[in-house]
Amino acid sequence: MALFTALRRDPDLQGISFLQLMTFTRLLSPLKNDIILCQPITVSTTDPPAFLPPSIISFVSEATGVPSSAIPKCWALLKEEVWALPKPELSNDEELFRTYGWKVGISNCFLLAKASISLFPPMQECRNAYCARINAIKKSDCRQVVIYTLGSGVLPAWAVHLYCPDCNTSYRHNFSVQDGIRTYYGDTPTYIQIGEHQFSERRLVGLWVTSMLTAWVLAGSLLRLYNMALSQQQERDFAVGGWQFEL
Ligand SMILES: [Zn+2]
Structure with a gap:
């Protein structure tokens, strides 16, 4: 409910669709190791960190169409869900990783996926x-x-x-x-x-x-x-x- 309330009330999140948020969650889930690696050593490796690295923000913003200025708020709302997701087995997201991820050094880790x-x-x-x-x-x-x-x-x-x-x-x-x-x-x-x-x-x-x-x-x-x-x-x-x- 907090998610829908935030989407309705926060002016920075208005206009962002549920589909965009689903893609956001799905793309970040296999990038947990990349996200952890960029955090200070004092940050836990088992819990979702408070902030995303700039390269991840750039990638997920371009891949989902969500403005980069809104990504930190989306992360704050969805980080627990991202962290709890099991490793997905997807193939349709290959093009998003190839188009927006490779140029900033990001690839996915879907087991046996075509990516x-x-x-x-x-x-x-x-x-x-x-x-x-x-x-x-x-x-x-x-x-x-x-x-x-x-x-x-x-x-x-x-x-x-x-x-x-x-x-x-x-x-x-x-x-x-x-x-x-x-x-x-x-x-x-x-x-x-x-x-x-x-x-x-x-x-x-x-x-x-x-x-x-x-x-x-x-x-x-x-x-x-x-x-x-x-x-x-x-x-x-x-x-x-x-x-x-x-x-
Ligand atoms: Zn050692």
Whole structure:
């Protein structure tokens, strides 16, 4: 009720439709890690922060058509709902992310959706048992990668590394690195890193392994088959998002 009252009474929110607010909520839900990363270390990583980063405001304003001046009020009204939403599985929002998100370094993380993905480490805090740090890690490094998927072809994505300055541990999507030693997190991730800038969907790796074991298909043949039949490279303009390297 507070939402509808605010929409009716607040002059800054008048003219904003319910559909725009639904899109606002849906687009921000998968960007929780991006929102947390830009907050001061004193801000909780489990609760929605009071403010959105400028790049997120710019993106969601352009994607929804809501004036950027009204975004902070929309966030104040809807942040609890955004935080409570489970990871959505959507595909219709791909165009909004591609058009408005890529240019400011934002991609979504819908599992198996036909959109680009942000691959964060699965934790926000340092997990080194010998490290005294208790605050969330904020030092990060983003790099462009591609993901080979079974159903959606090759997708552009961002791999985000978090770095603990107290113990010099770098946390990646699949593993952490300290003193040159990789430590894998243990569970089998949905996306497995197979090269410096390449990840592959776990199901696709399974298909490759099964093809080699049961049908004696050579790795080179599997590569050609994927490029010709499954990659969907011809349908995507990766240069729009600045992905310049070869797939
Ligand atoms: Zn540490």
